[in-house]
Amino acid sequence: MASGVTDPSIKTPKDSRRRAEGLRQRLEREIFSGALLPGERLDESGLARRFGVSRTPVREALLQLASAGLIEMRPRQGAVVAAITVQQLLQMFEVMADMEALCARYAARRMAPAERQALERAHKACVDLARRRDPEQYYEANRIFHEVVYAGTRNAYLEETTRALRNRLSSYRRFQLHQPGRVANSLAEHDAVVAAILAGDADGAATAMRAHVSVQGEVFTDLVSMLPPQYLQVTAS
Amino acid sequence: MASGVTDPSIKTPKDSRRRAEGLRQRLEREIFSGALLPGERLDESGLARRFGVSRTPVREALLQLASAGLIEMRPRQGAVVAAITVQQLLQMFEVMADMEALCARYAARRMAPAERQALERAHKACVDLARRRDPEQYYEANRIFHEVVYAGTRNAYLEETTRALRNRLSSYRRFQLHQPGRVANSLAEHDAVVAAILAGDADGAATAMRAHVSVQGEVFTDLVSMLPPQYLQVTAS
DNA sequence: CTGTCTAGGCTTGTATACAAGAGAATGTCT
DNA sequence: AGACATTCTCTTGTATACAAGCCTAGACAG
Structure with a gap:
């Protein structure tokens, strides 16, 4: 869905902490807004490329989203946007x-x-x-x-x-x-x-x-x- | 969670993911029990040594605890057990x-x-x-x-x-x-x-x-x- | 003696390298 | 031909290396 939508290098050289927070909030918004649909796979490397960072901050953002219940992380199987019954x-x-x-x-x-x-x-x-x-x-x-x-x-x-x-x-x-x-x-x-x-x-x-x-x-x-x-x-x- | 449906075989007897969860839960218990007092500093390297893992899983555990509100992570200043007003x-x-x-x-x-x-x-x-x-x-x-x-x-x-x-x-x-x-x-x-x-x-x-x-x-x-x-x-x- | 500035160490935050499991694809056997 | 096993690749999970900021100790000036 959003595979080809590569926003060209956001490049915020301001505050690196800012980037991490922005990451979580950005993913959050994409989920709330429906840009990321439930069940959709969240590939760490793909997100890392898309946001121009390494996998580490992406993983941290995903973990926080998982804590909030917005995504589901199955061990060794990656994260998907949470769908509920x-x-x-x-x-x-x-x-x-x-x-x-x-x-x-x-x-x-x-x-x-x-x-x-x-x-x-x-x-x-x-x-x-x-x-x-x-x-x-x-x-x-x-x-x-x-x-x-x-x-x-x-x-x-x-x-x-x-x-x-x-x-x-x-x-x-x-x-x-x-x-x-x-x-x-x-x-x-x-x-x-x-x-x-x-x-x-x-x-x-x-x-x-x-x-x-x-x-x-x-x-x-x-x-x-x-x-x-x-x-x-x-x-x- | 306990909605009456039995889990389809969790398996993973030696799942490494288990270790990370154990880490979070272990820190959680130490906080609940009072072994770790509010205000106490949580040094990443120290915890890593103590649990015999690297800093990465420690950081992931800390992030989850922060999401739950049990600890507080100030940027660039490390994590402390949360004290509240x-x-x-x-x-x-x-x-x-x-x-x-x-x-x-x-x-x-x-x-x-x-x-x-x-x-x-x-x-x-x-x-x-x-x-x-x-x-x-x-x-x-x-x-x-x-x-x-x-x-x-x-x-x-x-x-x-x-x-x-x-x-x-x-x-x-x-x-x-x-x-x-x-x-x-x-x-x-x-x-x-x-x-x-x-x-x-x-x-x-x-x-x-x-x-x-x-x-x-x-x-x-x-x-x-x-x-x-x-x-x-x-x-x- | 006290306040301030500076340099060093030590911590966190990020990137990258490596290990290990899950799933797909392919080949083989019945 | 179909089912099963095996390998191969791609992903995640972990470790380590590197960059960058904070705290402190110490020196110097007032």
């Missing part, structure tokens, strides 16, 4: 809904006035962008909305964990965007979340947020059926 | 309480009859061991009790995440054991959790479990004051 996907969505709900609960209790205003602004941005009918831009605005909620939890660990899970699922959620009427629903749900948080209603915020990010029942079925086959692993091995 | 510790305990509560909630809804019996057995084992006044053994029985709850969630991702956080905090919780009366309290709390789960009371199970693992207020203060100074990082950096 339908069960795993459902379970991860389930946990994510509860973690986002937890974030909303904390945020409702802890947000400072300035943060509450930022939440309203982020929500308003979503409303404005929804009118443009540009799913990509709305996707980004929605992401920021959730980031504002994370920041309001005043709990960096919860923030980080939730964000990691959200990122991990992002390549799957992407396919949800194009469902008709999804954006309108999403806005209404945001509205309920904002109202509850501004009112300091922790339970209400949690419930509203859980409903917003919840992907189960028919919604889950629809999502799974829209996924390209590579994204899912056959359950029985 | 009081704020971070409080936040992690907070999240852990909610995640364990979530586990209990799921378990109350989903445990099969056989699993409920296993829960009762695990609880009984705790009661029996408490009489022996052996904190270490009780600690282990308590761990198993929680593992049974995890298994009852039927959500491998939640299970794995919660376990990882629990392990991460284990070296801090260890100091809590020796508080007088802690074991008796713990048993009473287990009792409430078991009762709620057996009754299928999801909310009650969550509340009881949160109360059980919750470390805040005076309990948190006591815990922090019992920690050796290395375990905590000075807040201002």
